[in-house]
Amino acid sequence: AMSQLEADHPNLLSALEHFSSGDEANRHGQLAVDLSSFWDLHGHWQLARREFLRYLSGAGDDRALEGRCAHGLATVATRLGDYPEANARYREAVNIAHELGERSFEGECVRCLGTVAWNQGNYPEAQALYEDALSIAQETNDRRLEGECTGDLGLVASQLSDAADARAHFEAALRIARETGDRRAEGSWL
Numbered sequence: 001a002m003s004q005l006e007a008d009h010p011n012l013l014s015a016l017e018h019f020s021s022g023d024e025a026n027r028h029g030q031l032a033v034d035l036s037s038f039w040d041l042h043g044h045w046q047l048a049r050r051e052f053l054r055y056l057s058g059a060g061d062d063r064a065l066e067g068r069c070a071h072g073l074a075t076v077a078t079r080l081g082d083y084p085e086a087n088a089r090y091r092e093a094v095n096i097a098h099e100l101g102e103r104s105f106e107g108e109c110v111r112c113l114g115t116v117a118w119n120q121g122n123y124p125e126a127q128a129l130y131e132d133a134l135s136i137a138q139e140t141n142d143r144r145l146e147g148e149c150t151g152d153l154g155l156v157a158s159q160l161s162d163a164a165d166a167r168a169h170f171e172a173a174l175r176i177a178r179e180t181g182d183r184r185a186e187g188s189w190l
Contacts, residue, residue, distance in 0.1 A: 002038065002041070005035075005038050006042075009038075012031065012035060013047075015031060016028055016031055016032065016051055019031060020051075020054050020055070020058065025055065025058045025060040025061075026060050026061065026062045026065060028051075028054070028055055028058070028060075029055035029060050029062065029065045029066070029068075029069050030065060032048070032051040032052055032054075032055055032069060032072065033065065033068045033069060033072055035048075035051075036048060036072045036075070039076075040075065040076075040079070045076045045079050045080055048072065048073075048076045049073060049076045049077070049080070052069045052070075052072045052073035052076065053073065055069045056069055056070065056073065063096060063099070063100060064096070064100055064102065066096060067092075067093045067096030067097055067100070067102070067105065067109075068093070068105075070089045070090075070092040070093040070096065071089070071090065071093040071105075071108075071109060071112070073085075073089045074086045074087075074088075074089035074090040074092075074093060074109075074112060074116075075112070077089060078112070078115065078116060078119065083116050083119060083120055086112075086116045087113065087116050090109050090112045090113045090116065091113065093105075093109040094106055094109040094110060094113070097109055103136055103139065103140045104136070104137075104140045104142045104145065106136060107133045107136030107137050107140065107142060107145050107149075108133070108145060110129055110132050110133040110136065111129070111130060111133035111145065111148060111149055111152065113129045114126045114127075114128075114129030114130040114133060114149075114152060115152070117129060118152070118155070118156070123156050123159050123160055126152070126156055127153065127156045127160075130149050130152045130153050130156065131149075131153065133145065133149045134146060134149035134150065134153070137149055143176055143179065143180050144176075144180055144182060144185075146176055147173045147176030147177050147180065147182065147185055147189075148173070148185065150169050150172045150173040150176065151169060151170060151173030151174075151185065151188065151189050153169045154166045154167070154168075154169030154170040154173060154189070157169060170189050171189075173185070173189040174186060174189040174190060177189055
């Protein structure tokens, strides 16, 4: 699938250009969201940043899509080390998710805010945000998010030199990863 996306990438960029220059802003934003994982894996962060900004500054009228584009832009900003932009855009996405009642997406965005705090070495803030995201994950029965937040809390405990707490969180996250069949997360927590 990735090799096909790579081969079709020039055509997809043309489609993005067409959608953004016409009266199809929402199709532009949706295609940008659909391509975001591909762009992230291939390091096309400046391209992703440009397309998300283009959608967010345009005439799109889909509030949920706006939240996903804000999340995408925040992820790119995190990759580029622009933490103020990442923080602002994740908060924008949290607010939209809250407004629309999309609790799982809200939890994912709160978790990402924790990662921004983590990347800046603000471990107490990261811990509080991961705990908030974990609460949302448990409320919505989002096991994948629950496992990620649990593991993230292990990382915080490790940075705070609490080896016993870190190990307990990593073991719990590993159990969830195995339960959900998430091999990538399983490898991370091992």
